[in-house]
Amino acid sequence: MKVSQILHSGVPTLSFEVFPPKTSDSIDKVRSATEEIAELHPSFMSVTYGAGGGTGHYTLEIAENLIRKKNVPLLAHLTCVDSTREGILSRLGEFRAAGVENIMALRGDIPKEPRLPRENWAYAHANELMREVRDYGGFCIGGACYPETHPESLSRRDDIAYLKEKVDCGCEFLTTQMFFDNNILFNFMYHLREAGVNVPVLAGIMPVTNAVQIRRIMQISGTQLPQRFKALLDRFGSDPEAMMQAGIAYATDQIIDLYANGVEHVHVYTMNKPVVARKLTENLSAILGK
Numbered sequence: 001m002k003v004s005q006i007l008h009s010g011v012p013t014l015s016f017e018v019f020p021p022k023t024s025d026s027i028d029k030v031r032s033a034t035e036e037i038a039e040l041h042p043s044f045m046s047v048t049y050g051a052g053g054g055t056g057h058y059t060l061e062i063a064e065n066l067i068r069k070k071n072v073p074l075l076a077h078l079t080c081v082d083s084t085r086e087g088i089l090s091r092l093g094e095f096r097a098a099g100v101e102n103i104m105a106l107r108g109d110i111p112k113e114p115r116l117p118r119e120n121w122a123y124a125h126a127n128e129l130m131r132e133v134r135d136y137g138g139f140c141i142g143g144a145c146y147p148e149t150h151p152e153s154l155s156r157r158d159d160i161a162y163l164k165e166k167v168d169c170g171c172e173f174l175t176t177q178m179f180f181d182n183n184i185l186f187n188f189m190y191h192l193r194e195a196g197v198n199v200p201v202l203a204g205i206m207p208v209t210n211a212v213q214i215r216r217i218m219q220i221s222g223t224q225l226p227q228r229f230k231a232l233l234d235r236f237g238s239d240p241e242a243m244m245q246a247g248i249a250y251a252t253d254q255i256i257d258l259y260a261n262g263v264e265h266v267h268v269y270t271m272n273k274p275v276v277a278r279k280l281t282e283n284l285s286a287i288l289g290k
């Protein structure tokens with residue numbers, strides 16, 4: 001099923017993101033965790049992709065397994081940095097053959113040690129990949145957006161202008177980078193709509209269950225942590241069970257506030273943890289009518 005169809009069906013959605021393994025050692029573990037998450041019947045699931053494509057076959061494998069065994073609507077991520085056109089077209093063919101109907105078209109972070117000489121890169125930005133996927137035909141296309149502005153952007157205005165370009169190149173919905181203060185999202189939505197970007201926006205929520213991991217992610221993404229959230233990290237960060245409980249409660253609270261204020265679509269970064277996905281699904285069951 002196409003994600004655009006799900007997003008336009010008039011009901012709030014809750015979808016889950018998982019990531020593939022980096023090596024074959026953990027493929028069985030990831031396969032079974034992602035199957036467990038699919039059994040919770042999210043609106044759809046997304047599978048991330050390693051920039052440069054070196055581990056892209058694992059994305060394909062996890063996506064294909066979820067479609068075949070669990071029949072869950074599937075969004076496969078695809079990055080175009082450090083890639084040739086032939087490589088991208090070949091991957092699109094593989095996704096098509098596996099039954100993938102939706103592509104999250106991304107640039108990916110610029111690698112420190114690229115596989116290919118730069119002059120061989122076929123795409124500079126995500127919008128060029130979106131155009132390619134649109135011309136290929138038959139896929140629903142999603143893209144990334146950044147409520148706190150992409151770290152490479154000189155200004156929010158530029159960042160949003162490029163989002164408009166993405167939509168013009170075939171992007172049918174946008175998923176946000178994680179954020180921990182809903183006011184940041186409400187403010188961003190206002191600027192998006194003002195700039196004429198009118199596609200559905202999925203709010204990306206990360207239930208934080210590991211303090212070390214979130215500090216590392218913060219350094220990379222530049223995401224702001226509100227004081228209330230920092231207090232949780234400081235107080236419970238060294239106790240994994242307490243941190244898990246506090247992180248799920250914080251994410252639940254954030255999601256309920258989003259739905260209550262008219263945000264219709266929430267995409268959860270599950271970090272491949274079925275327990276997190278299950279607890280959130282339970283906490284939101286009446287709100288989502290499940």
Ligand code: FAD
Binds near residue numbers: 077106127146159
């Ligand atoms: P772009 O849209 O190309 O934007 C990158 C920068 O260039 C921005 O500063 C933008 O303002 C600017 N820009 C955009 N278009 C143009 C243009 N035409 N001309 C000049 N400047 C332009 N990474 C992965 O490796 N794998 C994943 O699976 C993955 N999934 C993600 C999912 C979500 C929801 C999000 C938010 C991010 C994800 N990322 C993933 C990270 C993403 O790849 C990085 O943030 C990357 O640096 C930018 O990707 P993009 O698609 O947003 O790039």
